[in-house]
Amino acid sequence: MPYPEGHKLKVRGKIIESAAQAFRTHGIRDISVPNIMKGAGLTHGGFYSHFDNKEQLVAEACRYAINDTIALLQEAAGQEQQGPGIHAVIDYYLSQEHRDITELGCILPALSAEISRSSDEVRQVFTRELERMIEFISLTAGIDKDKGGVVLSTLVGTLVLARSVNDPVLSDSLLSSGKQQAKALISA
Incomplete structure (x- = not known):
């Protein structure tokens, strides 16, 4: 019995989502590809019918993760009722929740150091996604955009x-100070 129309695209999406969560958490x-496939509820044997290699998956996961982060930040900005939406974005981005839930957080702080040692293909995608942020x-x-880059x-x-x-007091203090400085940069 053949798969329904759109099945392969849906499976690919599950793999990309699993990879984005795994990369955000573990780098x-x-x-490994088998761990990513397991996270998607699939066996690793089917990986190569969706991707040429892990690098291609990393690139797709970066796109997915930035889309996800922008959607979360747009939602935060849209809920702001007393001040500029950017303040809600900053408050969410530098919140304890965003700090602690790495698997759903922004991929930029999670992968920047590793991306600098990745292939040109991955670095090109990461660059475009950074520019979108x-x-x-x-x-x-x-x-x-220059000031936006500094704020980001x-x-x-x-x-x-x-x-x-590993000091929760220091971590919270960094978040608080970062919020103040980011908001001051926008006002300057």
């Missing part, structure tokens, strides 16, 4: 450090 190098921040804040860099760097330390 690229420390997660800068564009989103810039449009939401009503600032130019502040957010990503703050989140990396807040996730890296």
Whole structure:
């Protein structure tokens, strides 16, 4: 019996979603294709009918994860009722929730260090997705792209450090200070 129309696309989507969650949590190098496929509820034998290699999957997972993050941040901005939407974006991005739930968080702080050592294909996709995030921040804040890049860099760097330390008080302090600095950058 043949698969229904759209089945292969749906399965591919499940693999990309599983990969994005796994990469956000464990990084690229420390997660295997069989683990990704298992996370999607599939056997690893079918991987190559959807992707040429793991690098192609990394690129697709980056696109997926940035789309996911932008959607979450747009939702946060849309719920802001008392101030600029960008403040809600900053508050969410540098929240304890975003810090602690890495598998659903922004892929930029999770993978930037590894991406710098990846193939040109992956780096090209990552670059385009980073540019989309800068564009989103810039449009939401009503600032130019240069300033948007600085704000995003502040957010990503703050989140990396807040996730890296084992002192919860220091981590929370970093998040709080990062929020203040990012908001000050927009106002400057």
